Amino acid sequence: MSRAMIIGAGGVARVCAYKCVENSEVFSHLLIASRTKSKCDRLKAEL
Numbered sequence: 001m002s003r004a005m006i007i008g009a010g011g012v013a014r015v016c017a018y019k020c021v022e023n024s025e026v027f028s029h030l031l032i033a034s035r036t037k038s039k040c041d042r043l044k045a046e047l
Contacts (some may be wrong), residue, residue: 002027009039014046021047 004020004027006013012033020027030047032040 002026003029003031005031005033007033009034009036009043014043017043017047 006016006039009032013020013034017030017032020030032043034040
């Protein structure tokens with residue numbers, strides 16, 4: 001199982017996060033980094 005680090009929480013990062021979640025057999029952990037914690041929290045809630 002691999003880990004993925006996504007830098008940013010904008011549109012492209014959101015698509016990337018959804019794709020990683022769709023392939024959960026490949027990616028066991030996701031780390032989302034952004035300048036604002038609220039964006040990360042919002043993305044986490046959507047996933």
